[in-house]
Amino acid sequence: MIFRRQFLPIIVKRPSSNLHYLAGVLLLASVDASARDYYFSPSSLEGDAQSQADVDLSLFSKSNAQLPGVYSTSIVLNKQKLEEVSLTYTNDEDGVLHPALSPDQLRKWGIRIDAYPDLVQQPTDKPLTQPLGHFIPDASVNFDFNTMTLRISMPQAAISNEGRDYIDPSRWEDGVPTAFADYSISGAQHTDSDNKTDTNQYLNLRSGANLGGWRMRNYSTWSKSDDTNSWQSINTWVAHDIDILKAQFTAGQSSTRGDVFDSIQYNGVNIATDEDMLPYSQRGFAPTIRGTATSNAEISIRQNGYLIYQASVAPGAFEIKDLYSTTNSGDLEVTVKEADGTEHKFTQPYSSLALMQRPGQMKYEATVARYREDGGTNANEPLFAQGSVVYGLNNFSTLYGGLTGSEDYYAANVGTGIALGAFGSVSLDITLAQARLDNDETSTGQSLRLLYTGKIESTDTNFTLAGYRYSTHGYYSFADANQKYDADEDDWQFRYNKHNRLQLSVSQNVLGTSLYLSGYQQDYWNTSKKERSLSAGLNRTLYGMSFHLAYTYNKTDDNNSDQMVSFGVSVPLSKWLPNSWANYNLSNNKGGDTRQNLGFNGTLLDDQRLSYSLQQSRSNHDGESSSSVYGSYRSQYANFNSGYYYSSDNSQQLSYGVSGAIVAHPHGVTLSQPLGDTFAIINARGASGIRFQNQRGVATDVFGNAIIPSLTPYQINNIRVDTTSLPEDVDTNATTLTTIPSRSAAVAATLEAQVGYRALIKLSRSQNRSVPFGAIASANVKGVTGIVDDTSTLYLAGIGESTRLLIKWGTGLDQQCAAQITIDATQPLTNPTGIRTIDALCQQVTAHAE
Template identity: 35%
Template sequence: MRPVDSIRPAEGWLMGDRKRPFDFTLKALCLAIGLASSGLSGAATSDSEFDSQFLRGLGQNVDLSRYAQPGTVIAGDYELDVLVNRRDMLRQTVHVMDGDGPGEQHLCFSAADVQRWGVRVDQLPDQPQAQRVLASDCIEAETLIPGASFHLDMASLRGDLSIPQAYAGTVKRGYVDPAEWDDGVNAVILGYHANAFHSKPDSGEDSTDYNVNLNVGVNLAGWRLRHNGNYHYNDTDEVSEYAAQNTYARTDVDRWRAQLTLGEYFTPGSEFESIPFTGVQLGSDDSMLPESERGYAPVIRGTANTNARVTVSQDGHVVYETSVSAGAFAIDDLYATGYAGDLEVTVSEADGSERSFTVPYASVVQMLRPGSSRFNVAVGRYRDDEMHDEPSFAQATWRRGINNRLTLYAGGLVAEDYDALLVGSAVGTPLGAVAIDATLTRAEGIPYEHSELNGQSYRLSYSKMLNATGTNFSLAAYRFSSEEYVTFADFAHLKEGDASSDSLRERNRFQLSISQSLGEFGNLNLTGLTHDYWNGRPDQTTYQLDYSKGFHWGSLSLSATRDLEEDDESNTYMLTASIPLGDGNDHPMLSATATFDDDHSSTVRTNLSGTAGDERQLSYNAYVSRADNDIDTSTSFGGDLNYRTSATQLGTTYSHGDGYEQYSASATGIAVMHSGGVVFSPDRAETMALIHADGAAGASLSNGMGNRLDRDGEALDAGLTPYRHNSIAISPRGLPVDVELKSTSQTVTPRRGAVVRVDYQTRVGHPMLVHVDNDAVPFAAEVVDGNGQHVSLVGQGRMIFLRGEYPELQLKWGEGSGQSCRLQLPAPQQSDDISTTGYQQVEASCVPL
């Protein structure tokens, strides 16, 4: 991890929101450097000589010898677009080092950078020399690869890399060397989402429900321990309950690009159905692969008529619960549940009414690249807290890309009294990607079955994007299962004596998801799910057709939903119009929704929503609704407020209707405890960066979310992408006037679930604008400290900008006699200048050396 001075050559001059002093001097200095360093584009030669008399109007003669060599830049790190052989563009960081000789510089890369170039290292002629260069801290393209060249263009922050064809391979886009993967620091993590719901019906007893979703973790020595649970309390019956969802520990296995998991987890559902288990699992992790070699939890969408509570269940287990505002909502942050099956979503309205719908839980066809493989091995015991004798099992799956068109996969599951074998293939055809597989099962020992059950299940999946028509078959899948086919989950429950599982055995299942672009006329989407069962359970079918279009005044959407169960059917129609009130990103949004069904019931709701604050930290929503049916008419109204701080996100809702009143409060966020203390964030995430900058309290993160460094100079940047380069940036906005950031951007590469520490160096001290009274000091003279390190430059009128205190400072404008002096600064003292201008102005003498 290295700091990157990203396109800020005058970083040290930043002073928060205050006006920068010396602005004209800085521009003049940049002009001088730009003129002097024009050789970067190749116009200058090695013996070029620049006449400092050209800048006589800015002061005395200036020594420009340091810029006489073409390509000379200030030493440091620069983030560049590197073009490899005029074909492939990479984003990389070059480290510029000064050499021993005059004007000598080294352009250094890392071994990971070289791998991304795709260099055929094994073909280099001098292998011992190549290995020594690769093991060094500074790898220059010309030194490592015979005939290679690298040209740096600072004007466009681009580098052109030329590699001879004999050594050029395939550029690995998105490749990150595993040596760069950061385990992060040891930490304790507590994520929470707390809600309190209070209901006041006109008739009946008031009640309050308290619910807290907890995600607890410990990171220690490369292992990540995680626990997910839910606490619920109701003050009416005074019953409290804590439901633990799962607890597990995980670590990376770099060699196999896999994750090793111990504890309560679940198997992937791409081949067999997902199985919750307690045991050990080793499986491939696609996120550890480069982007060029790599595809589930669904997004739940719905509509609430009032401020409502949404509960997500899977296989009878509550996996998520939250409060939503009236109107359309989307839940896209589901944690891994550990249970297989479709998601049952229940929307509990403020008036006490409830409605439910099902979200299919399945993935699309996945083909592998030629020569690549994926695997998963799990050994453990089936996990269900309500069972007395969970069966043990072992399962293994494997997938292999044979060529560009064919992928083969297989799997096996072995348990006492149960076996399953799966074989299948995925084929890419001009008409789309098709996968077909067959699963054979054998089960015995089921209490009310008198013989062995031998079943089969066949599955066909299809995926295709028709570019010509804009039609996307994102998922089309059909499965047939024979009467004696049972999944391992069904077997576990049937053997336990749970006869209800027998009625859940599917016979046919078909699901479809199609989206159609209509160009300027909008978009059309169709989703559907139908399934029937053995043993007489009613058939079920649900499908929905959606249409949406944007206009210059707003947007319009229409939807029609039909639910069928045997001979019963219900139809629901919805029309929504949204209109922005004003221009810009912060304008309020007015929307109106009308819903109708076959029972002559209708609901019309109007919403007004928007954001406020410099960083849109406050969001609001208000609604009024009217519902009509054959019996009566009712009205309701309400609203909600959400406020985001740097530590947590707070929310409150209120609803009032005929016969009821309801309000709630919520808090969401995460706390990370580390060796240096505790830091908070409103964002819950798996992979995070812990940012620290001494004295920089109040500075904001440049992630657009409004998070700021706390009084200890710390903050969390949540939601990083594991095994990828992530840019972590701090904005100087909000910095104290006496603090300066030496860099504002760094790059980190965290492992999954890691909390990586990012330290920013700061220079603390009051800013000072110094006027030198020595007429011999020219414009652009260099200011160095007692160790000869660069501190600043002399600007127009012999003005110098400094921050902090230095035991010794010298001014140098050449190597000859009389071309340096020692700066004598007055003792620091209180001044009114700082409060008015942001800096102190002083006079100083400079004694010739």
């Protein structure tokens, strides 16, 4: 037999561990680096003459030959990875593998099938009858068996010009029918020094159902304290993609996008461009809330009068990035309530970014609805219509404008955006409005708005948003114009319409130090009263230690200003305890109270799903000292947190929180961590305990189901299995699941896993004969197969305590045998891998087995 130097894996699917190679890998190498051929007898592989006729290895006498079959393959088009799929491969007379590609697959990968007549004539779902280069000149494919990668070289003219990361809408998945409730529950019980107790609870509930491409959602909150009990249904709506328009249709209670006009809440219908449907390369915001807590504090965030977020945090600096806002603009009112009952407030400005579009692209929105008043206000709710358009004129400029109309209000907007190159972009617009107010007065005015976003490369300064608005005396926004007038002298926001507003959100890196500044100021006509809010700080990491300095200031209406400055340092203790830190924090508020905190915090468990914090603090106010403990845990069923605070004046506080979801889907009902907007339902065919990379605490439950939260809509999402932590009784060849969900979809993915024992089976036949190398073994368990290696050893996963094997190396009765495998579950394992070692006799088959 003639062999060339080559690597000969005898497997059908990508292995999940090196153990699979025991049954499938043979390395044959020449002793010379030249291309000369060498011959030796196949009996050398078996060691006895009887076996020479049993196995045919002639295929592997050819260079680059491999067995045909279905292989899990990474698709790479012009050096860009697209996805991982299972492809069927055939081999030619030389044994070289060729992928069976269909026109549908090529179209899915962004190749312009319709531009090649011969290719159009091929059956769309059948493999091509000729090599790809026959249909598309200069196109070629190359399959790298060692890395399981199919590299496709394609002329640029044959690739869709939609964008280098374009994904055809036909690949978007609407998901499976589901109903769910995504919840966040928090509460606290505070007992003061006089032993008086007050409690409060908060529930944030996002419930919904998916059917086909339709999304039904309700966003509600519930809050309870000793003297109040409030349930608010903030929004209820249905939505559906309009793929051809790259837009979303929404009906019900929602809010406008707030690009051209201020975002307003409505009850009606809306069609608006969804830029997430475009590739990243063709796209033109909830803000991050930063602050400092001096104890186990309760963070409350309100927008448009609605309480949209409430949670407990441990002492120290905090960042909140998971907001579900009620509108796309509208300032966020943040309250930090400490364990001793003191409160600090500040306002986070939240508004549209500078308006720019790529040349020839258009973004639009149209709404016909009834206006919905902000929570806690008293306003008229008229019918209205609003429309806006943003169009990219060329590489440097964008034009936009819009109209708003109701029975008592009319407004028109026109503006332009200018690209400033490396300095970012700026937009300038003017709004003309006429309003008949609630007191029957008619007012006409204009509002000029300037927005800037970008980065100044020379100074490494990032402007998330810088904005200025000037309004004439007679200008009212639509929301302000619908405010009801009750002749209350304290109703100064109605009596004095807005004049100037300046807002800024900027970050700067200076010599390794990150600085940030966020704030706004609003003043009004005919009064010296102003609203002001400012949040500023810096962060620095030096020799593994991190430092932060923060300042907050807030003043609204006639309330006294609230100010606080804090400094903190965190020192890693990883040399003594992995993933742990010691921290010190010093804070001072406007009242002159200074508090010092010394603490210890960290994370535990292999995927850091358990976190903890221990704090000791002291205040100069009456020499008060306090102690606190706080912990959080991410489980596969929900996220949990709790904290306890005790002060030297005998006051104490207990806080707790649970966030997660209940999802009903075709495979059952699953408890999970918070879902986010778009999520995946994984079914592992009954295999429990399978975990996933970069998903702390997520694992398949006792029914083999798991929820992967927070997927990115309209983009490729790769869900990777953590094969290093598979349970002892579970095995899988799958390493990655790929999905492309549409917005708010609940997509389903099946993970092929085998549940049962893993075993290395040493086979033998009568008269001390071995089972031939390359023999195929199949079990009486669906999906369990294996290949015998050159030592007559077989590796199998997913077998039961009693399993019957049929082993074939040919079609004749003398080329197959059967073995009965019995595993004693009470027998302790002798190795840490969870793999059992078994000897089995393979007996001659006397009749053909089905």
